[in-house]
Amino acid sequence: MPVFRRVMQVLWLVVIAVAAVALVKIAFFPDRAADADPTTPGGQLVEPRWEVGRGTVTNDIVLTGSVAADEAVPIPATVGGVVWEVYVVKGQWVDAGADVLRIRGDVIDAEGVPQTVWRTVTAPASGTLSSLTAFEDSSVAAGAAVGQIAPPTFHVSGSIPPEELYRLIQRPTEATVTVNGGPAPFTCTGLQILTPMPGQDGGGDGSGGAASGPTLRCAVPADVTVFAGLTAQIVIPGGVAEDVIVVPTTAVLGQAQRGVVYVVLPDGSTEQREVSLGLNDGSMVEVTEGLAEGEAVLQFVPGAPAVPGDPTGGGVVMIAPVDGSVSFSR
The missing domain is CATH 2.40.30 (Elongation Factor Tu (Ef-tu); domain 3)
Structure with a gap:
């Protein structure tokens, strides 16, 4: 009986020792796969795509x-000569057509005979007489400004x-x-x-x-x-275009009249396609010809930087790891 008891004690000690070793192994030496080679790519960059649909473009600038x-309106002399009389003063309000001054002019008629004529210069617009450069007995040339009127507009x-x-x-x-x-x-x-x-x-x-x-x-x-x-x-x-084919402006090379988009084909490859463009609100552009609803295009023109504030959130890159899962990064 003492021998059996001693054997059982030894067995218990062995079991406890094995369990202790296992716990140490789990705690400090966990199983792990071989370290990945940092020079080997672990994922695949997938360019963001945009499914072509319909929308409304409000083209407000x-x-x-x-x-x-508004600019002052000059008062032109209707004839060259001497100012005979002035009817207004600087700073006065005048109505369009009101008399401003009277000029005695000397002209040559069709037969070459000198003639004296009298002309009344009137206000060409309503407003305040902001300047008056002519005065009695001063000489003026035909067409020269004798004053200016500041309109109230x-x-x-x-x-x-x-x-x-x-x-x-x-x-x-x-x-x-x-x-x-x-x-x-x-x-x-x-x-x-x-x-x-x-x-x-x-x-x-x-x-x-x-x-x-x-x-x-x-x-x-x-x-x-x-x-x-x-x-x-x-x-x-x-203008406003409703229920029309639209894509982000970031997807189009060229923003007015004609442009080029990169259409995603069923096999995942892309082809360049020329499209006709309509209204543009700065973030979305109307496509009037060249694309059909349901087609897919690259959200960003290849080689072009992501535009901050674009309608899709801006700068979203899909990363496809080798295990097949997909994540998003900004």
Whole structure:
């Protein structure tokens, strides 16, 4: 009996020792696969794709501008001669057509005979007489300005990036203006987009360049109270296209009229395809010809950087590891 007990004690000691060794192995020496070779790629980059669908493109161009008083209107002398009488004073309000001064002029008639004529110069516009350079007994030349009238009207103007002109397929005649700290948004009429010509605004050095880029201007309604120098937001409506084929602008090489997209084929390869473009809201562009709903295109033109703020979240890269799972990284 003592021998059996001793044998059992030895067996228990062996079992406890084996269990202790196993625990140490698990805790400090876990099984693991052979270290991967850091020079061997472990995943595959898959270029993001966009499934072609339908949507609405609202082509509004938002710009920053300022309010300014309309330019003074010159008062031209209708004949050369001597100012005989002046009917107004500087700073006075005058209505269009009101008498400003009277000139005694000497002219030569068709037969070459000198003639004395009397001409009354009238105000070409309503406003405040901001300057008056003619006075009684002074001499004036025909067509020369004898004064200026400051009209009570205002306009809003601002610069427009040249590339934005591509978005204006049809030139609008109105814009919506919101004056900072001013009245409710109003419609600004008579919208003009002006592009400087070579030699204009100081560009007369023959270099062929203009002093500045395109600008826009529209008239403030007479019943809207504004002041010169106020800043304003200008929204130019460029049209709305509803239920049309759209893709992100990042997917198109070229942003106006014609472009190129990279269409994903069934076998995963891509082909370049020329498309016709319509309205563009800065993030999505209408495709009028060349793509069908349900096709897939590369979300980003190969080689082009991701554009911050694009409609898909921007800069999403799909990473496909060798095990077949897919993850996303920004």
